[in-house]
């Protein structure tokens with residue numbers, strides 16, 4: 001009888017999940033700090049600025065892990081999705097420093113949503129090494 005081997009998530013897949021999880025936790029704090037700041041607690045802007053450094057650092061770390069996943073798992077989608085999120089976060093960072101809230105607030109909301117979708121994507125399917133099929 002022919003049985004298919006179960007598709008197991010590899011250590012690279014687990015690393016990607018761990019980094020994406022830390023990333024989503026960090027970014028969810030950003031609108032919270034911003035909201036507290038906008039209600040008059042000016043100290044929260046400092047936390048928002050620290051959060052910005054944490055979020056973008058984890059983003060670049062996730063980019064490295066996604067490149068490793070692309071090479072080891074032969075799956076490019078985590079790299080493409082992470083690149084889009086990291087690009088948005090980089091624009092977001094400079095829009096925040098510039099005080100360009102017309103861009104910073106809508107892009108911030110979209111970036112949080114995109115990262116939550118990416119988080120769901122890495123957790124909702126196994127991340128095995130894709131086999132190369134010879135014709």
Ligand code: HEM
Nearest residue numbers: 030031034049052055056089092093096097099105108109
């Ligand atoms: C929904 C999400 C977000 C909202 C609503 C938000 C809102 C704000 C607000 C109201 C400010 C103050 C701007 C000013 O006073 O001129 C600000 C500053 C800033 N934000 Fe955000 N933000 C969000 C997400 C992010 C993210 C994800 C990052 C980083 C990737 C970020 C990075 C910054 C930076 C670097 C500043 C400047 C801080 C400073 O002046 O020291 N923000 N943001």
